Structures are given as structure tokens and as C-alpha cells.
Amino acid sequence: MELNEITLLYRRLGPSVYRRCLRLLSDPEEARDATQEVFVRAIRHCGKLTDEKAYLPWLCRVATNYCLNRLQHRGVVGKVVQSTERPYGNNQNDFHERVADSPDLVEARNLLSILFTKYDERARLIAVHKYIDGMTQDEIAGTMGLSRRTVGKELAEIHRVALELAGR
Amino acid sequence: MSEEFMCAGAAVGGCPSDLVLDVFMLDAQAVGEPVRAHFGSCGRCVRRVVEYERIRETFMTEVAPSTEGLVAGELSRGRNLLTAIFDALAPIGRIPRLGYVSTALTAILLVGLWNLAGNEPTYIGAKGGLSVEVYAKRGERVFRVKDGDTLRPGDMLRFISGVPKAGYLMIVSIEEGGAVNLFYPQNGESAMNVNERSSGPLAGSVILDEKAGLERVFVLFSELPFDFKEVRTAARLRLDSVPSAMNLTRLPSKFEQTSILFRKGGR
Incomplete structure (x- = not known):
């Protein structure tokens, strides 16, 4: 896989992976790191990424698995929390916080x-x-x-x- | 996309899955008409699309700039992506392009044609529109240039630009003293023909000279061909009346444009 292909692939498919990681990890910093790690793994296994049709499901599985392992290490087991039911607003600054809650x-x-x-x-x-x-x-x-x-x-x-x- | 996306399922309250949403957001035409109609009419899915758009914007503005270097660095064995891009110039050789440089700008060298042959520009998923990102290499460090940043003589600049459709693209800079320089393309004075909506690194780079002061870089796009002389004339006319102009007027045909300002300072 060429450098240019990696950059374009990252920008094209990265938002989907980031969204998934954010959803599972509920932490923007962790989601950012996880997205990066998922793509690093994708590059290491680039032989499997033969066409774009295959990218999304494959990345989806890698991202989900990675996030589940992170959560396990984080000790998420047994922690049930309540929703704060905060509505979406227009302020971008606390967007991540609102998404996480x-x-x-x-x-x-x-x-x-x-x-x-x-x-x-x-x-x-x-x-x-x-x-x-x-x-x-x-x-x-x-x-x-x-x-x-x-x-x-x-x-x-x-x-x-x-x-x-x-x-x- | 495969048939599974064309008739994708109804796992949650009749709504397509996140996987189908991902495909839809990449290319709406890749899903079937019923799915497109659903995304446009279902209240829950409209909110999902809006949320996706916001997360994509966050990814493009905050996540990608700080992580893509490391991601691509995996490919180049630990090297920063942009360092790798700059280094990609080396095998091609540095080709001084002094023909565009005015006497007052003799220290500006337009160098290195990065051969993009075989690397067709591909749309990267941001919403359509003219865009530009400027990256600078200083020593071994590569960083993104933001509006208002101070750069140093010797900094090497590269551009990543997105265009909304097929047309013609040119990048020029205007110095504080009014000098107009052609940054892109570097192989002629006519705007570069772009065949389709696309985004990616542009061929060539620019090394800043010793001359201190403000410099604004304009990215110009038109559906019609144009050349540097026309832009230079329009720029000079504009600067005569509005020296701090953030956009160019009196261009010969309908243009889209965007710009970034930086200051060239001392070492």
C-alpha cells in the first residue's frame, strides 16, 4: 500500500472508525488513540484490504474488538450508569462530552x-x-x-x- | 458496494445498521433508493446522519491532523507522514524553478516536482468545497500551518488541496510589498486541470526566502482555464485599493477561492 493511499484511506474511512471507537469508549482521547491503532493494524495487514468494499466491515470488526479489549483492561465490568439525558446543542466545544453522555x-x-x-x-x-x-x-x-x-x-x-x- | 448494502436490514426499529450508515456517508449512491429515502425521512436516522457529520468534522479538524502522521508512519517505519511526503521528493531530485520568482524574491525557490503519476487524486470524504491545508517542514519537524502562524526562512511548504469538481486550480502568494508569486502548478503558468472532485497533496514544494513580512497564500479554482498573468493583474489591481485583501476580485471568470495568511519572521 502506498503512502498516498494510506492517507486517503485514513481520511475517508477514519470518521467511521472514530465514531465507532467514540461510541464504545466514550472518551475522545481514547477514541483517537484507538482509531490510530486500528489503522496501524490495518496497514500491517494491508494484504487483506484488497478493495474498499472489504475495508469497512473489516475495520469495523477490528475497531470493535480493540475497543472491547480496552474496556476490559479499563475494568468496565459491572458499572451500570444512568443517562444524564442532556439534549444536543449548538456549542461544539462540549460536543464530545454530550455525545459521551x-x-x-x-x-x-x-x-x-x-x-x-x-x-x-x-x-x-x-x-x-x-x-x-x-x-x-x-x-x-x-x-x-x-x-x-x-x-x-x-x-x-x-x-x-x-x-x-x-x-x- | 455489495448487494447487502443495497437492501440492508432492519435490525433496530426498521433503521439501517451503523455499517450501512457508514457506507451511506461515504457514498450515498452506494446504497439503494429505499435506504436513501429512509435516511432522509426517519427522524432517528436524520439525527444519526447529523451526528455522523459532526463526528466527521471533528475527525478531520482535530483527530486526523494529530494522528495521520503516526498512522502513515507505520508504513514508513516510524517516520512522520509528512516527513515521508517531503522525503518522497528526494528520489525525484530538487528542481529549482526560478522562472516565476521576481527579483525581490530571489531567495524563494520553487523546488521538487513530486511525481504523482499513478496516484490519482481521490475524494477523501469531506463535504464538497475548495479547501487547502498547508504543511511546513523545518529541519526534521513537520507541522501544519495555521492562519496567522509565523514561519522562518528556509521552511519548506507543501499543500494539500481539495476541489469541489472538475476544473482548474492555482495557488499564488502575495507578499506584504505586493509581489505576486506562483506556487502551483510548478510546470507552467496555466492553472492545473483537475479532472474530478478530488483532494490530496499537490506536486511540488516551496522554500521560504529571507524576506520578512506578511504573506497571504490564495488557492483559486475555476471551471474555466486561466493563467498566472490574469491572476497577477487582478491581484495588483486589488492590492492597489485594498492592501490587506483576503480575497481577489476582478478575476476573468467565476472563481472559488480560499486563503491563508502567515508571517515570515527571522530565524
Whole structure:
């Protein structure tokens, strides 16, 4: 991969990766570092990036996995927080702060804290793709290189445990 | 994009997934008409698009400038991206272009044609419009030049510019004393023909001379061809009436333009 290609790829696909990292990590500095690291890994494995169509799902999986590991190291397990329900405003200065406290992200963080207590790495990824990224089972299967049947089985198990946790 | 994006799913309340949103934001035409219509009409998805736009803007203005050097440095084994770009000049050789330099500017050298052959400019995803980023190399350090920065004699400048559509691109500078210099292109006095909406590093670099004072760099874009003489004439007419002009008028055809001001100081 040439230098020029790397620069253009970074600027073209970086926002998607950064957005994902910000959503999972809820910290602009960590999200910035994570985005950088994801692309460094992409460059190391550039042989796998044969066309742009393949970039996004691949980067999405690498970014999610990387962020989940960061969260595990950070000790996010078991920490359930409440949303501050602060609305979006026009002031760009505290944009990151507002994004980090948005109800969607608080919900995502709470889901992650549960995932770490119950599931292995593959199941965590599937759960994040399903419940945070809103992917269909076909998209998850394509992104992770799994069969749709495997994804379906994992999701059914996750759903069962989630219902147990909810006391139903 | 693949078919999966054309008919992508309804995992969350009938809304396309984040993966489809990513594709949509990269290229709206890569998703099917129903998905495009959904992104335009669903209140939740409109907010998702707005949020994406804001995060993209943050990425382009705050994240990319501070990280892309390290990312590309992986490719060049630890070297800073821009250092690597500058170093890419070396194999081509430094080619003094003194033909454009006025007598008062003899210390300005327009050097090095960076051969972009095989590196077709590609649109990088920022919203359309004329844009320019200026980078300076001082010794081993490479940094982005911001409006109002002070630079030193010997600093080497390179430009990354984005154009909104096919047309013609030129970069000139106007010094405090009124001297007008052609920075880009460096292989003639006609504006460079750009075939499509694009963004990327421009061929060539500029080394600042010893002359202190303010200097404003103008990036000019037109759908019609134009040349340096026309711009120089317009610049001089403009400067006669408004010496601190931030934009050029009396240009021969409809132009888009942007500019950045810096000060050349002592060492």
C-alpha cells in the first residue's frame, strides 16, 4: 500500500472508525488513540484490504474488538450508569462530552458491562454488532466471517441470558 | 458496494445498521433508493446522519491532523507522514524553478516536482468545497500551518488541496510589498486541470526566502482555464485599493477561492 493511499484511506474511512471507537469508549482521547491503532493494524495487514468494499466491515470488526479489549483492561465490568439525558446543542466545544453522555451511549456502556461478565470474545462481538451497531444477522455473519446459523445461535443464547438477567 | 448494502436490514426499529450508515456517508449512491429515502425521512436516522457529520468534522479538524502522521508512519517505519511526503521528493531530485520568482524574491525557490503519476487524486470524504491545508517542514519537524502562524526562512511548504469538481486550480502568494508569486502548478503558468472532485497533496514544494513580512497564500479554482498573468493583474489591481485583501476580485471568470495568511519572521 502506498503512502498516498494510506492517507486517503485514513481520511475517508477514519470518521467511521472514530465514531465507532467514540461510541464504545466514550472518551475522545481514547477514541483517537484507538482509531490510530486500528489503522496501524490495518496497514500491517494491508494484504487483506484488497478493495474498499472489504475495508469497512473489516475495520469495523477490528475497531470493535480493540475497543472491547480496552474496556476490559479499563475494568468496565459491572458499572451500570444512568443517562444524564442532556439534549444536543449548538456549542461544539462540549460536543464530545454530550455525545459521551447521550442515552444511546449510556445504554451501550451498560450492555458492554454485562457482556464482559457473561460472554466470550466472539459472543461479545456479535452482541455489540447486533445491539449497538444495529446490524442484521447477515451483516454480522459477513463482517465476522461466520455462518448466519452460528450468528443466530449465539444471539439466541445471548437473548436467553439477557432475559434471565432481566428476571423474566 | 455489495448487494447487502443495497437492501440492508432492519435490525433496530426498521433503521439501517451503523455499517450501512457508514457506507451511506461515504457514498450515498452506494446504497439503494429505499435506504436513501429512509435516511432522509426517519427522524432517528436524520439525527444519526447529523451526528455522523459532526463526528466527521471533528475527525478531520482535530483527530486526523494529530494522528495521520503516526498512522502513515507505520508504513514508513516510524517516520512522520509528512516527513515521508517531503522525503518522497528526494528520489525525484530538487528542481529549482526560478522562472516565476521576481527579483525581490530571489531567495524563494520553487523546488521538487513530486511525481504523482499513478496516484490519482481521490475524494477523501469531506463535504464538497475548495479547501487547502498547508504543511511546513523545518529541519526534521513537520507541522501544519495555521492562519496567522509565523514561519522562518528556509521552511519548506507543501499543500494539500481539495476541489469541489472538475476544473482548474492555482495557488499564488502575495507578499506584504505586493509581489505576486506562483506556487502551483510548478510546470507552467496555466492553472492545473483537475479532472474530478478530488483532494490530496499537490506536486511540488516551496522554500521560504529571507524576506520578512506578511504573506497571504490564495488557492483559486475555476471551471474555466486561466493563467498566472490574469491572476497577477487582478491581484495588483486589488492590492492597489485594498492592501490587506483576503480575497481577489476582478478575476476573468467565476472563481472559488480560499486563503491563508502567515508571517515570515527571522530565524
